[in-house]
Amino acid sequence: MLLAHTLREAFQDGLGEYKMLRGDEAYKGRFASEAREVLTMAIGRGVRGRAGVRVAVAAADHAALARTLRVGLGSARWRALGGAG
Secondary structure, three states, X not given: XXXXXXXXXXXXXXXXXXXXXXXXXXXXXXXXXXXXOOOOOOOOOHHHHHHHHHHHHHHHHHHHHHHHHHHHHOHHHHHHOOOOO
């Protein structure tokens, strides 16, 4: 209800696009005509900065793999294998 109200007000104020951020929650499909990919870019300056970016990328890859496995296996099997959440 609140989302519908904020969308209506935003477009009445002349907004051309309303971003719902990341995630593929079902309710977003009722309001969106298309999905857009959210990209994050990071550039490390110096040795420490580049190392930090590599650690962040590895952590994001690990989290994405864990989400994929959790969805593919189902929550119960995922937890049985030692997965959290």
